[in-house]
Amino acid sequence: MLRWSTQIHKWLALVVGLQVLGWVLGGLVMTAIPIETVRSEHHVASFQPAALPTDGLLSAAQAAQAAGVEPVEATLRTTLRGTIWSLKAADGKVRVVDAATGRPITPMGEAEARQLAGALYEGDGRPVAVRWFDEAPQETGREGPLWRVDFDDAERTSFYLSPETGEIASRRSNLWRFYDFFWRVHILDFKSGDDFNHPVLVAAAALTLPMVVTGLILLVIRLRRDWRGFRAQRAVRSRS
Incomplete structure (x- = not known):
C-alpha cells in the first residue's frame, strides 16, 4: 500500500501539481478581493433615471414601423441621451430609436462620450483617454461598437459606453484583468474564459482526485508510524 500510494502520488503530482497550485492561488484571489470591487461598482455614480x-411618445408598434423592424422584444426607457425604444429583432440585433420620432439615435461623438463617462464616474480619477471600437473587445462580453473611456485612478478603470444611449455597457480595470487571469487559470480556459466543462479541466480534476486520496493514505500511514514511535519512546523512558 505504501509503495503504490507513494508512486501514484509522486507521478500525479508531477502532472497536475502546477494546476493545483493555480487552483489554490486563484481561489485565494477570488475570495480575498470582493467581487463588487472587481466590477468597479464603487466607481459608478448613483443615477436616478428621469x-x-x-405623452408625445410613440407606441411600440409605431416605433417598430418607423424603424422598419419586426421586434420580438421592445423596451421603453429613459437614458442620459433621452427617452428611447430598444427594439430587439428575432436575430438578436437591437435597434435603438428615439421614442418620440422613431428615428435612429445618432451615435455620440468623442466629446460627449468623455462628458457622459465623467458624469457616470465616482472617485478620484479623471478621464484621460477616449477610444472608439467598431467591434467591442472580448473583455467586455458585448457585441457591436462601443466607446471606451479610461480614467487615471489607481485601478485604471475603463468605462465602455453604448454609442446610442450613453449607458455603461461594461466596466473594466487592471484589477478586473488581474482577477480574470486567475479565473482563466482556475477553469483552464484561456480563450473565452467562459467554458468550465471542457475535457482538459475535467481530466485535470479527475487526475487530482487520486493524488489527494493517495496523499491522505500516506498521511495516515505516516501518522500511525509516528504514533507507534512515540509510544515506543514513552515505554523506554518509563522503564528507565
Missing part, C-alpha cells in the same frame, strides 16, 4: 414622459 421619469418617462406621459
Whole structure:
C-alpha cells in the first residue's frame, strides 16, 4: 500500500501539481478581493433615471414601423441621451430609436462620450483617454461598437459606453484583468474564459482526485508510524 500510494502520488503530482497550485492561488484571489470591487461598482455614480414622459411618445408598434423592424422584444426607457425604444429583432440585433420620432439615435461623438463617462464616474480619477471600437473587445462580453473611456485612478478603470444611449455597457480595470487571469487559470480556459466543462479541466480534476486520496493514505500511514514511535519512546523512558 505504501509503495503504490507513494508512486501514484509522486507521478500525479508531477502532472497536475502546477494546476493545483493555480487552483489554490486563484481561489485565494477570488475570495480575498470582493467581487463588487472587481466590477468597479464603487466607481459608478448613483443615477436616478428621469421619469418617462406621459405623452408625445410613440407606441411600440409605431416605433417598430418607423424603424422598419419586426421586434420580438421592445423596451421603453429613459437614458442620459433621452427617452428611447430598444427594439430587439428575432436575430438578436437591437435597434435603438428615439421614442418620440422613431428615428435612429445618432451615435455620440468623442466629446460627449468623455462628458457622459465623467458624469457616470465616482472617485478620484479623471478621464484621460477616449477610444472608439467598431467591434467591442472580448473583455467586455458585448457585441457591436462601443466607446471606451479610461480614467487615471489607481485601478485604471475603463468605462465602455453604448454609442446610442450613453449607458455603461461594461466596466473594466487592471484589477478586473488581474482577477480574470486567475479565473482563466482556475477553469483552464484561456480563450473565452467562459467554458468550465471542457475535457482538459475535467481530466485535470479527475487526475487530482487520486493524488489527494493517495496523499491522505500516506498521511495516515505516516501518522500511525509516528504514533507507534512515540509510544515506543514513552515505554523506554518509563522503564528507565
